[in-house]
Amino acid sequence: MFHNSNKLIMINLSKINKIHFIGIGGIGLSAAARILNQLGKEVSGSDAVESEITVQLEKEGINVFISQEADNVPLKADLVAYTVAIGEENLERQRAAELSIPQMTYPELLGLLMAGQFGIGVSGTDGKTTTTAMIGKIFLAADLDPTIVIGSKVDYLGGNSCLGQDKYFIFESDEYKKAFHNYQPQIAAITNIRADHLDVYKDLEEIKSAFAYYLKKVPEDGLIIINNDDANSLEVISDVKAKIITYAIDTDADLKAADISYEDGRQKFKVLRNNEVLGEVRLIIPGRYNVYNALAAIAVALAEGIDFSVITKALADFKGAWRRFEKLGDKNGTEIITDYAHTPEGLKQVIKATYEFYPQNRILFVFQPHQYNRTKNFFDDFVLALKTAEDVIITDIFYVRGRENPDDFDVNSKFLANQAGVAYGGNLTETEKLLKKKIGDFDVIMLIGAGDIYNLAKDLLK
Incomplete structure (x- = not known):
């Protein structure tokens, strides 16, 4: 069920045959479209621009319009789903309303897809x-058959989702616009909680309140996996019903990483459970932050009875996700890497890991700030993060369609670079010319950022 125009609408997915997606190139909505297509539904969608994702969807048999016009909406569609960035003024949403076609957001649809399954949600x-x-890779390595929905593409899925046949529904549980309030997972893992998305949240306290509300929805027989080194995360679990398992590097916890080091292009660390050594984990992806990520994934897997040897084998060749420390190739002896980091802390961690x-x-960092609002709200923090690198080039700020406010346009990258x-x-285009000289x-x-800097990274290899 979901709310549409202040009315409570009941949706039975088994009776839905034709679905249209507005913003189908979005990383979340595309995953839902793929799953419903695999379920045999008739799926179509639209997006403002062609991308790797829309091209892949078309290869999978989904009809994608590269425009957003009223006529794109099928007359006999049973449901229209859209990204949370799409407003009521959108022409396709208006046509759906004229045709009395039920509409729902991606988070509402995802909540519907996982209904009745064993949800494992990751937030932070x-x-x-x-x-x-x-987590998805570990569960597949354990010969389980989960449904997986990830906010990026991964090599082992050939995309960002897969439709499984067992009870598990592993998904990325996003906090933007309180999307995760549509979900009630059996296991909720929290990576960290920091101030972000201040275009929709008033401040950090409101963000923590949103996390607290989400975690209260985890049932009493469920499980919450929390980062014991993150003070904000610890503040949101005081009123939960579910059992809590902690993980950490610096403090005592149920699951702890120790002796972190680098060797032969890998980082390795010991994992201790209740102060007893389980064994060693090796990762080909760098960064202390990925040790935390691995600990959270290990905690989930152990809770579901997966053997530690299966876990370590799955993580040993985990290549990361699309645009997450992704090694794209070599250009005349220079390695080109891209990362999605777009918060000050994320930027600082990627610089350190590199x-x-x-x-x-000799390393050159190229950073594209993502969203005027984020750049303005965290300007001083971005300055401090950028100062941790020796050689940096900053591009213009990436304009996020549907999420910008003209009040924020008084910030710019030239001033950020100067500070x-x-x-x-x-x-x-100008940055590419500069890079080719350097x-x-x-x-x-x-190359770092959540915008279209990825295209620049690929262009450098041509």
Whole structure:
């Protein structure tokens, strides 16, 4: 069930045959479209621009319109689903209303898809995509057959989702616009809680309240997995009903990582459960933050009875998710890597991890700030994060369609670069010209951001 125009609507997915998706190129909505297509539903969708995702959906037999026009909506559609960024003024939503076609957001649809299943949701400001991907890989390695929905593409799925046949529904539980309030998982894992999305949340306290409400929905026989090193996470579990399992690096916890080190292009660490060593984990992806992500995934897997040897084997060749420390290739001896980090803490962690992984190399960081509101609200924090790197170029701020406020347009990347003491590259075309002049001076170029900087990373390899 869901709310539509202040009316409570009951939806039985088994009776839904034709579904249209507005914003189908979105990483979440595309996953739902793929699953429903695999369930035999007649699926269509639209997006403003063509992308790798829309091209892949078309290859899978989904009709995708690269425009958003009223005529795209099938006359006999049973349901229209849309991303939370799509407003009522959208032409396709208006046509659906004229045709009296029920409409729901992606989070409402995802909640409907997982109804009656054993939900395993991963939430947090940073790390939820990678942690969800790790859990999915571990469960598949254990010969389980879960449904998986990830906020990125991963190699082992060939996309961002898969339809399984057993009880498990592993999904990324996003906090944006309180999307996770549509879900009631049996296991909820929290990576960390920080201030973000201040275009929809008033402050950190409101964010913590949203997490607390979500965790109260986990049933008494459920499980909450929490980062014991994250003070904000600990504040939101005081009134929960479910059992709590903690993980940590720095503090005592039920599950703990120790002796973290790098060796032969990998990071390794020991895992202790109740202060007893379970064994060693090796990762080919760098960063202390990925140790935390792995601990959360290990905690989930152990709780479901998966053997530690299966867990370590699955994690040993886990390549990460699309745009998460993704090594794209080599250009004349310079390695090109891209990462999705877009918060100040995420940016700082990726910079640190890159230096740790390439201690003897010359590294150039290229950062595209994501959203004017985020850049303005966390301007000082971004300055501090950027100052942790030696060589940086900042591109213009990525404009997030449907999520910008003109009141925030008084911030710009040129001023950010000046305050951080780094280079300003201009738009992506100008930045590409600058990079092509500099590429021979560096062993590694790390391009960071959640916008279209990924296209620049690919262009460098041409």
